[in-house]
Structures are given as structure tokens and as C-alpha cells.
Amino acid sequence: MYAWSIKKRNMKVAVWDTYVTRKDGTVMHFDILVPEESNEVSTIYQMGEAYLSTKGETDQRLTTEKCNYCHQEIVSGEILKSINDKGYYIIEMDGCE
Secondary structure, eight states, X not given: OOSOOOOSSEEEEEEEEEEEEOTTSOEEEEEEEEETTOOOHHHHHHHHHHHHHHTTOTXXXXXXXXXXXXXXXXXXXXXXXXXXXXSXXXXXXXXXX
């Protein structure tokens, strides 16, 4: 699906801090982790919207006011596997249940 395939034990990822107001008015806070070289904002938004659809929040849209680059960190294990399999990993912070 995405242009990258990661075959390392660990890697540096970009963390996109994301807030979305749910249909019921509560706020979801989650991070979208992608390979550090991923900088196509529309692709990052598509990943966030794919995650939102798994939560039944398909009408919610991401914008630069709600989803922006935060920092980089090193990841491995389950996170790396998810990024290799589907291009991203979501860390649920608040209101994602």
C-alpha cells in the first residue's frame, strides 16, 4: 500500500500528534507514527482517517490544526511490524475507546 518496506530491528519514526472531535462531541487524542522520511501530509491524513473509520468516526476530517508533526523517536517490535504491514501505527492516548 505504501512505498516503504522496513526490514530493520528498529527505526526512527515521525510522530504526528492528532486530535479529533468525535460525533458525540468528545475529543480523541492519538499519535500517528510513520517512517521518518514520510512527509506527505495528505498520506498521513489518509492514515488517520483509516484509523478513525475503525472507530466508527468516518465523517471526521483531519486538518493541520488537528494533526501535526510533533517529534521523532526510535521504535521496534509491534510498532515496527505495523508500520511494515500497513504503513503506520496508532498510539491511542485519550478518548479512543
